[in-house]
Amino acid sequence: MNLVPEIQALESQMRDWRHHLHAHPETAFEESATAAFVADKLTRLGLEVHTGLAKTGVVGVLRHGTGERAIGLRADLDALHIQEASGVSYQSCHPGRMHACGHDGHTTMLLGAAQVLAQRRSFAGTVYFIFQPAEENEGGGRVMVEEGLFDRFPMEAVYGLHNWPRKALGTFATREGPLMGAYDIFEIVVTGKGGHAAMPYVTRDPMLFAAHMINALQTIVARNLHPQDAGVVSVTQVHGGDTWNVIPEQVVLRGTVRTFRREVQDLIESRIRGLAAGVASTFEMAATVRYERRYPSTVNTAAETAHAVRAARSVVGDAQVETDPVPELGSEDFAFMLQAKRGCYVWMGTGEGEDTVNVHNPRYDFNDRALAIGGSYWVTLAEQQLPSDAMRQAG
Numbered sequence: 001m002n003l004v005p006e007i008q009a010l011e012s013q014m015r016d017w018r019h020h021l022h023a024h025p026e027t028a029f030e031e032s033a034t035a036a037f038v039a040d041k042l043t044r045l046g047l048e049v050h051t052g053l054a055k056t057g058v059v060g061v062l063r064h065g066t067g068e069r070a071i072g073l074r075a076d077l078d079a080l081h082i083q084e085a086s087g088v089s090y091q092s093c094h095p096g097r098m099h100a101c102g103h104d105g106h107t108t109m110l111l112g113a114a115q116v117l118a119q120r121r122s123f124a125g126t127v128y129f130i131f132q133p134a135e136e137n138e139g140g141g142r143v144m145v146e147e148g149l150f151d152r153f154p155m156e157a158v159y160g161l162h163n164w165p166r167k168a169l170g171t172f173a174t175r176e177g178p179l180m181g182a183y184d185i186f187e188i189v190v191t192g193k194g195g196h197a198a199m200p201y202v203t204r205d206p207m208l209f210a211a212h213m214i215n216a217l218q219t220i221v222a223r224n225l226h227p228q229d230a231g232v233v234s235v236t237q238v239h240g241g242d243t244w245n246v247i248p249e250q251v252v253l254r255g256t257v258r259t260f261r262r263e264v265q266d267l268i269e270s271r272i273r274g275l276a277a278g279v280a281s282t283f284e285m286a287a288t289v290r291y292e293r294r295y296p297s298t299v300n301t302a303a304e305t306a307h308a309v310r311a312a313r314s315v316v317g318d319a320q321v322e323t324d325p326v327p328e329l330g331s332e333d334f335a336f337m338l339q340a341k342r343g344c345y346v347w348m349g350t351g352e353g354e355d356t357v358n359v360h361n362p363r364y365d366f367n368d369r370a371l372a373i374g375g376s377y378w379v380t381l382a383e384q385q386l387p388s389d390a391m392r393q394a395g
């Protein structure tokens with residue numbers, strides 16, 4: 001392990017920051033105290049601080065030397081709607097809200113890196129520290145991009161990181177191309193003809209549609225996708241009917257689709273629409289389909305992936321950085337930044353044994369032993385990407 005000494009020296013301070021943030025979680029677009037905490041720290045470090053981007057987002061600007069080059073490092077601020085059951089002494093003081101995805105750790109590591117980069121001044125150019133709101137569900141990263149993040153703060157590339165309890169502490173993993181999936185939702189409303197359950201011949205039973213449609217949806221991945229393409233179609237809600245002896249007029253099916261590639265996403269959407277129309281017409285009913293693309297897939301660009309891998313290897317050693325992990329179909333709001341800008345998203349291992357609790361669980365807590373690793377990764381990445389003249393000559 002090759003931790004940045006100034007980050008190591010900051011470790012206990014970083015723990016305190018992290019525990020403070022953990023005890024005061026705020027959810028999507030309401031992260032005002034968290035944003036104020038971040039803005040205050042950055043201001044004290046002498047950074048130029050911009051607030052209010054995507055409501056509660058913060059961008060800190062650190063310039064040094066004569067270099068024209070610039071990169072962005074991104075962390076997320078928000079918590080989840082979960083009642084905490086971790087039992088830690090700094091447990092959430094906000095009922096029903098919890099830092100169950102470790103964004104308290106992400107924010108802390110980026111603040112630590114800002115402090116150390118401001119102190120070391122061993123780079124040339126500009127580092128933008130991007131603290132985005134509403135990573136969970138609400139697309140705060142998308143809103144930041146729409147509000148001109150990359151126009152106001154021109155940078156050549158943007159980098160993101162997520163703690164990963166299912167990989168070992170002291171490791172990193174990332175890959176060129178898709179690392180996380182696209183997240184779409186669908187809703188199918190079928191309208192038949194309601195009536196007495198004892199006289200189905202005078203009705204058009206939408207339950208029949210639901211039964212056939214759920215089966216038919218499962219043929220898309222099995223029969224329409226190329227075997228090497230990944231996709232998931234899950235029906236997660238069926239709503240219909242109120243009592244024993246009435247055939248309802250309408251049934252609603254809802255669910256989610258996960259994919260890595262746009263072509264597969266297009267194919268699945270079109271098959272859902274085709275199947276809904278076909279099954280409805282078979283049973284002489286009408287179905288409407290609402291299909292919404294929530295988050296695109298998180299796709300890393302080649303050169304920036306190599307830069308991220310190099311920085312991670314400098315910190316944890318060559319053998320500890322995986323460069324072809326199996327991608328996950330969970331989704332990540334950072335995808336919107338990667339659609340607008342070259343960059344790379346990495347998983348930082350935080351697991352310690354089989355029993356490590358995963359993110360989004362009420363018993364989860366960010367692993368403090370990873371703070372110095374993630375902080376060192378950010379500092380190393382920035383210094384490698386924006387080398388000062390002295391570093392360039394030495395290197």
Ligand SMILES: [Zn+2]
Binds near residue numbers: 101
């Ligand atoms: Zn999450």
Ligand SMILES: [Zn+2]
Binds near residue numbers: 101102103135162
């Ligand atoms: Zn997260």
